Amino acid sequence: MQKTNIEQFRVKGPNVRTTNKAEMGSTGKIPGLWGQFYKSHGNQTVPIYGVYSDYESDANGEFTVTAGTKATNSQEENVFIKSGTYLIFPANGVMPAAIIDAWKAVWEHFSNTQPYVRAYETDFEEYSGPESAAIYIGIKEHS
Incomplete structure (x- = not known):
């Protein structure tokens, strides 16, 4: 894992509102979101983004997930990736297992006292x- 600074950019694509609890059970919406994305985009060139935004609170609240590509103009419906500092968690291997394992590493990392908080x-x-793939988690200094 490493730390990096990201400049704001936009991602366009379909989105859903969900919770981690729903995604752990049978009511998960994220697999259907990715199915919708690939159905409409076919063999899309990379990079492809999964954006987590509009957090209600923390890992226990609702959030929005967008599956998409970089937006090329402001007329497209999109979500902003905010400028800031991010920790990068790599995910290499067969998907979706590799990305699921990377998310487990994120949750484990932030379950311990760290110099940064999400x-x-x-x-x-x-x-x-x-x-x-890689997961970028927005961070701030521990207060």
């Missing part, structure tokens, strides 16, 4: 190939 503004997955 900002819960925007987080995102960046898929750079069929077996290569």
Whole structure:
């Protein structure tokens, strides 16, 4: 895991509102969201993004997930990736198992006392190939 600064950019694509609890059970919406994205985009060139935004509170509240690509103009419906500092968690291997394992690493990392806390503004997955991705978690200094 490493720390990086990200400049704001936009991602366009379909979205759903959900919770981590719903995604752990049979009412998960994220698999259907990705199915909708791939159905309408076919073999999309990379990178592809999964954006987590509009957090109600923390990992226990509702949030919005967008599956998409970089937006090329402001006329497109989109979500902003906020500028800021992010921790990068790599996810390499067969998907979706690799990305699920990376999310487990995120949750484990932030379950311990850290010099940083999650900002819960925007987080995102960046898929750079069929077996290569990274999760970017927005952070702020521990107060």
